Amino acid sequence: MFSSKEISELKSLLSSPKKITIISHRNPDGDAMGSSLGLLHFLIQLNHQVTFISPNEYPDFLEWLPKANETVIFEREYDKALPILQNSDYIFTLDFNALHRTGDAMQKTLEKLSNTMIMIDHHQLPDTYSKYTFSDVNYGSTCQMIYDFINILGYNHLINKEIATCLYTGIVTDSGSFRFPKTTPETHQCVADLISRGINNSEIHNLLFDNSSYERLQLLGKALQNLKVLPEFNASYITLSQEELNQYSYKKGDTEGIVNYGLSIKGIIVTAIFIENKEEGIIKISFRSQGNFDVNEFARKHFNGGGHINAAGGKSFLSLEETVNQFIAILATEKK
Numbered sequence: 001m002f003s004s005k006e007i008s009e010l011k012s013l014l015s016s017p018k019k020i021t022i023i024s025h026r027n028p029d030g031d032a033m034g035s036s037l038g039l040l041h042f043l044i045q046l047n048h049q050v051t052f053i054s055p056n057e058y059p060d061f062l063e064w065l066p067k068a069n070e071t072v073i074f075e076r077e078y079d080k081a082l083p084i085l086q087n088s089d090y091i092f093t094l095d096f097n098a099l100h101r102t103g104d105a106m107q108k109t110l111e112k113l114s115n116t117m118i119m120i121d122h123h124q125l126p127d128t129y130s131k132y133t134f135s136d137v138n139y140g141s142t143c144q145m146i147y148d149f150i151n152i153l154g155y156n157h158l159i160n161k162e163i164a165t166c167l168y169t170g171i172v173t174d175s176g177s178f179r180f181p182k183t184t185p186e187t188h189q190c191v192a193d194l195i196s197r198g199i200n201n202s203e204i205h206n207l208l209f210d211n212s213s214y215e216r217l218q219l220l221g222k223a224l225q226n227l228k229v230l231p232e233f234n235a236s237y238i239t240l241s242q243e244e245l246n247q248y249s250y251k252k253g254d255t256e257g258i259v260n261y262g263l264s265i266k267g268i269i270v271t272a273i274f275i276e277n278k279e280e281g282i283i284k285i286s287f288r289s290q291g292n293f294d295v296n297e298f299a300r301k302h303f304n305g306g307g308h309i310n311a312a313g314g315k316s317f318l319s320l321e322e323t324v325n326q327f328i329a330i331l332a333t334e335k336k
């Protein structure tokens with residue numbers, strides 16, 4: 001948590017109307033969107049002028065979140081986003097801790113700003129761009145951190161259905177529906193409180209997980225066919241080429257969660273999904289692991305990325321085949 005001195009400063013600076021901008025990482029997920037919009041609904045109740053700016057488009061499966069449709073998309077609406085950022089009294093940066101996580105374009109803009117930044121995030125090794133920093137890897141989601149932040153400010157009574165809906169969404173998605181190791185008694189206490197605000201938790205699960213298109217399921221089928229197991233390394237991986245994505249009318253968000261199937265095989269402790277993006281000229285990679293296999297370190301060291309111990313992302317500028325070969329070679333080297 002922020003120090004008690006920081007909390008009293010934050011409480012006082014939030015006590016009169018301000019221009020506040022909230023930003024999150026590129027390719028926002030449920031926790032990025034949920035924490036940002038949850039905080040937005042909270043700050044609106046304190047009479048601030050609040051804007052949420054996402055670096056790029058958010059996935060369709062999150063479009064129902066309250067006020068998601070008012071999100072300013074930096075890479076598409078630069079002329080609108082830039083003055084909002086420049087004129088902000090405060091900028092909250094949520095669910096990331098290094099400015100490059102907002103992508104090349106937005107990073108360049110953010111680095112030139114001198115506005116006061118406030119970080120709330122649960123990834124390892126935070127950068128030092130923020131004046132106020134609440135960084136704690138023991139949290140399973142940024143949404144749960146926002147919940148604790150609202151409470152420590154003394155505003156639990158302001159948590160309405162909209163805030164609760166947004167925060168619940170990020171907690172569910174980042175905890176794999178309450179099954180990942182960082183799901184604690186506090187997580188369930190938080191969720192109990194959120195459900196008591198009248199949210200429709202069952203409906204939220206339907207919107208998040210039973211919202212597939214036929215093409216998306218066909219793409220999942222293709223991904224599962226492409227799943228390879230490397231028993232000698234307790235590893236597995238999935239590939240999806242640009243051609244395969246096109247074949248099943250890929251839309252942003254369609255590959256969300258597919259990586260987890262590789263870890264569901266008995267005996268597998270590390271898995272990856274390699275997704276070709278011809279437009280950006282990269283292979284986008286997600287890693288998942290169990291136990292002590294640190295994919296954050298693995299992604300940082302070898303694949304221009306990072307994240308958490310058991311969930312991380314990265315990218316490669318090699319071809320799809322070369323990237324997979326590199327992955328296997330690294331596993332072979334690290335096993336020795």
Ligand SMILES: [Mn+2]
Pocket residue numbers: 031032095122140141142174
């Ligand atoms: Mn998160």
